[in-house]
Amino acid sequence: MDKIIVFDFGSQYSNLICRRVREANVYCELLPFDTSAEEIGKMRPSGIIFSGGPSSVYFKNSPRPDKKIFEMGIPILGICYGHQLIVDRFGGVVRKSDGREYGHADLIVDNKTDLFNGLADRIKCWMSHGDAAEMLPPGFEILGHTENSFSAAIANRQRKVYGIQFHPEVVHTEHGIEILKNFVRTISKAKPSWNMKSFTEAAIDEIKQKVGEEKVLCALSGGIDSATVAMLLDKAIGENLKCVFVDHGLLRENESALVSKLFKQHLQSEVIYVNAEKQFLEKLKGISDPEMKRRIIGEEFARVFMDVVKENGPFQWLAQGTLYPDVIESGVSKGPASAIKSHHNVAGLPEWLSLKTIEPLRTLYKDEVRRVARLLGMPNEFIQRHPFPGPGLAVRIIGEVTSEKIRIAKSASKIIEEELVASGLYHNVWQAFASVGDDRAVGVVGDQRLYGHIVIIRIVESIDAMTADWCRLPYDLLRRLSDRITNEVEDVSWVTYAVSSKPPSTIEPQ
Template structure:
């Protein structure tokens, strides 16, 4: 469950987000009460190809009218509606004539505000429960009677408001789904947005298509067209600087901006020496040679390596890498400048979850204090001020990949495994040296090359090698060796928040191990990490 502290912080963060509409776009507005699932609701709506936006529950009816949503969703939350000061919605929302569905706490808010009664349930309900449908109505076509739904509530509706009827119940919850058909008000006590709710996606589609009468217009092509128009209108004839990392976010952003403003875009790629084998060269070849997108290559390998001399603490390594990145970026941007705009690969989860929004008091423009397009390795100094261009700030990660495909971004970039900003610098345990970097770079190549050969690259969220700062005894060609062990880390995950070690076939592990000890000088032993997250982390540092 989300704590009240988490809820207040998140609500404050959302307050910082712009409440923006868009021309000719149908949308569903999600009023957030601090639910841990609000982002997931937005994603589920967008999977129907309809735009959705998470807004603070304090959003007024007047603000909503300006957005012209086709529907409103009231999210769950950690509060109880009968608590003093419990969050509610603007009562005038019920006068807008817009379909509304309340989820868990959102349903209870609806019930109480419209004259019903909510009380603490005799028996709380958490986890899976069988949903028994009493009235199919518009909400449940395609959802099987007895389908499993995910519950997480300690309160229940004792009395429904006038005009409401029960659509479904569970063993412990008489009012598991309710409706006022005439006004198109609906409520569900369960969470249809979570994967554990069987038929939840069908229910959401029913609300979006049948009740709100939306059409599937939120497509990558439509987004690109709109983003190009907005960038051109904002930037005009000014120059834009983008820190290119080679990841899918900054690469998609580069392709999008180049489509919008051409050579007014300058990409800066800082090679800190911690990327994987062949990646810097491949990145330059793709952008400059194949797609003719201007890239300023900055070879700063010696500078970064010098900063890490004698450093073993992982946090100190990250700090020094981040600091040096800022220094290099500042120097080179001044050499290449002036620039009016800095492009950042900010995504929609950043907008929802981050309150670190800075506004120029004179112009009202958001200005950069953090550089996010390089995996948050460091913040830009406050006196290096740009106006921000953030076309991807409406998108989730999976949507970025779809937009990348629509822009003909190479599949090798779209499908690239997540890679930490400090790169191989935090996959070498202990001090980073040129020798250790060469060993790890070759070992990492073996892992990636082999899983690609066996057509299982996309079976993993990440697959990489970690170099340990110790040596072990081995035997090669009847001779004693004293070399490094390498740790294989192959994991599965949906979002990186949690992860599990992959149960890979033994023959794949054997092939990788054999290749590594034969092809990588300085390695004589390979071990496999079978730790999940939690309790471990994905990276070792």
Template sequence: MIVILDFGSQYSELIARRIRETQVYSEVLSYRTTIEQLKKLNPAGIILSGGPSSVYDAGAPQCDPGIWQLGIPVMGVCYGMQLMVQQLGGGVERAERGEYGKASIAIDDPTDLLTNVDPGSTMWMSHGDSVTDMPDGFELLAHTDNTPCAAIANHTQKFYGVQFHPEVVHSIGGQAMIRNFVYHICECQPTWTTEAFVDEAVREVRARVGDKRVLLALSGGVDSSTLAFLLHRAIGSQLTCMFIDQGFMRKGEPERLMKLFKDQFHISVEYVMARERFIGAIAGVDDPEQKRKIIGHEFIRVFEEESKRLGPFDYLAQGTLYPDVIESADTNVDPKTGERVAVKIKSHHNVGGLPKDLQFKLIEPLRKLFKDEVRNVGRSIDLPEEIVNRQPFPGPGLAIRILGPVDDEKLNILRDADLIVRQEINKAGLYNDIWQAFAVLLPVRSVGVMGDQRTYAYPIVLRIVSSEDGMTADWARIPYDLMEIISNRIVNEVDGVNRVVYDITSKPPGTIEWE
């Protein structure tokens, strides 16, 4: 395995994903991980992530200096490179001019880390500090017009540093560098495959669960459905799936889900009608974080109540993924220095919304996987393509696609608009080419004219994005005539809407969902 020590970068898990694309397992750990903990893991290599701090600041996060004596390869990325340089006796200073965005690198040493990376390749820069003096034993690998030390190496000790971010898609040749580090420098073998994950997950579930019963929160999405199939393979009839209709699903989805699992998959699903309970619980709630936490709390309470009727159950299974955990991470503050390292983006209902007095033991076999990895697992265990290719849908559902307070009128409006978006995207043959396509309802009204009459109604926002993993995303350039069809249908067929707008914000700075 390769360990990534996280210094607060929003891209740390993206590094992990790039490594996993080479079929080598990787895991993200806190920068506070001790040398003793690392020795127990016995990694083949370590990557130090980027981060928002400057190494010369008081209280800047530091890794255990013992990693330099482990005798294994280490690569520092951005802040990680600067930390490496500082701890090994080099110099880092505030740059006269920061470097952000795309930059062309000039290669000084095309071997080792930069093998098969073309001279002049574009790399993604995001730094205000620069290395001014390399530590003893280091050599220059690459530079840019603005950064004299864009990549450095101590070939003897196998220490490498890059000032840019090879993990992002904007870095041409970045994946080649990661492959060089993983295969040629760390000498890893491509043994972490989908089949290997499934076998290991089944063994771990059986060992942990024993003869106990498991209750699964089923939503019908690719995550919970893959988990249902995986758990059914592992423990069979010890699994009970429960679908809670909280009133925030898309049009027709509860009925479709029940029919699919019962009639086609022959997996038992308990249906719980709880629409009034959930809608009432968030009535008048404006803050999105509060919405998510209330919905998460109610989910667990319903599970506890229903499990007493069906149970007893020892375990609650959830289809939590790596990005859910990443974005729900609480502000990471060093208790000694008070230094903030990573910032919470938003709580996911199945992570940040869980109550402290949870009555179940959680089991989350997919917790370390990215969405594309879950899809691969689903295919390998014969999950139908109609579910494998289902676009991501948030656990709180339409409740967080309605900005501000939620009520039945707004839910009905959004359901009708959302159905039109999905129908037309499917009809255009674009469903599998984009990451997500959905509608958002804004809590404002604007003036319009329909049939020579004045209207004062809601706007619908079209949010259609392309992405590889959900960590970053760009707005999709769908054809104008398709936009026109969707807009015309919504304003003509959905009562209460007289305007349609298109969101052209990437992630970052925005998020895919509006709340």
């Protein structure tokens, strides 16, 4: 299968480049910028994309790729910082720009031979740079310019090296996906063979080869990721699979009953149910630090799994619904971007967990998982449910996890979901829930003063959870949410609405 490699130089959009390439039906993978030419050679990519980044090429310790990569004959596209790397590498000059460009700019296309083939003469593009090429390297020609950048798009066709100063991967750039398609399919000649049908078939075959006749324990969370993994395993290894669903006391309202019903109806394999609420909540007592909470939950999951292995085993494998964004946000990819947060199924599992790990969805984004789930025959009620974090309400409770906060988060979140369903908006948003912390505010309930909790409503739109924007809800809906939560959830005096996008915020508060 043909593939494109994206080198991560620390841009907040690096992962988005991968998504856009996959939308062109070509497999794409994000790698650290210092991945060796030898390793790249083994992967045999059709093309390489250098992401943007916060550094400047004239800084002494600026991140740079292996020099040998430029001599491999693989087509290269540099974006923003990647564009400047190319200029610098081949003998051009990059300087701090007097006319910095941030936001929209008009790109005038001077040459439509390949990268801009089939596009308009003028394109609105998204700029985010303070540096620019002052002098181009020998052998490079200008493909496009803006008011402040005489070389906003360049190429050395003999070397198959291209550079663009703007970001084609963001929605603010017109025809950005077409520009990337031109590089991926026309210049790199990558065949559009990446689709979820071929992935599903390959995943089942790979599971068979990897597991053989050994036994697998699949950790079910109630979400679509782990359920899809279970269905893949069910088809691949049948009776050699058992599933375990752990109720850690941090689930949504009535979650355990709903999940139990769905699993019994749609999974052939045995499902082991474990009520570990007391065990988890006892370990979380007095813990306020978000990362500590995540790690404690990961460790307790591992302890529960080990008990299940002893009682129902032997098992050689533990299967998990880890996704590509989980891996990236946990900092496991070793790129220049810092870890945002640990995920209990990536960075939270302790070393003493003796089971081998199998993660069939580790290279997928959430929307890709949903397509796999449909191919496997999963019911829509399962597929269309909002994502729910593995650590559960612990990451929606700010500060220490207490029974009172759990009650408030559960009840308020249920109200939010009910009102979104009633208004026909539930399936138009990515995630909707309530958070609660230690802050309190004075209210008046039944003519009496109440020093109650503040509930934060969080509703976002997204495609893959790597980026997200807050939803602009109708005022009447916000009023109903506030009225119901303050009236129906005991000890709540105020309701607020979170209007921070990701970035700079994260979706979950903890």
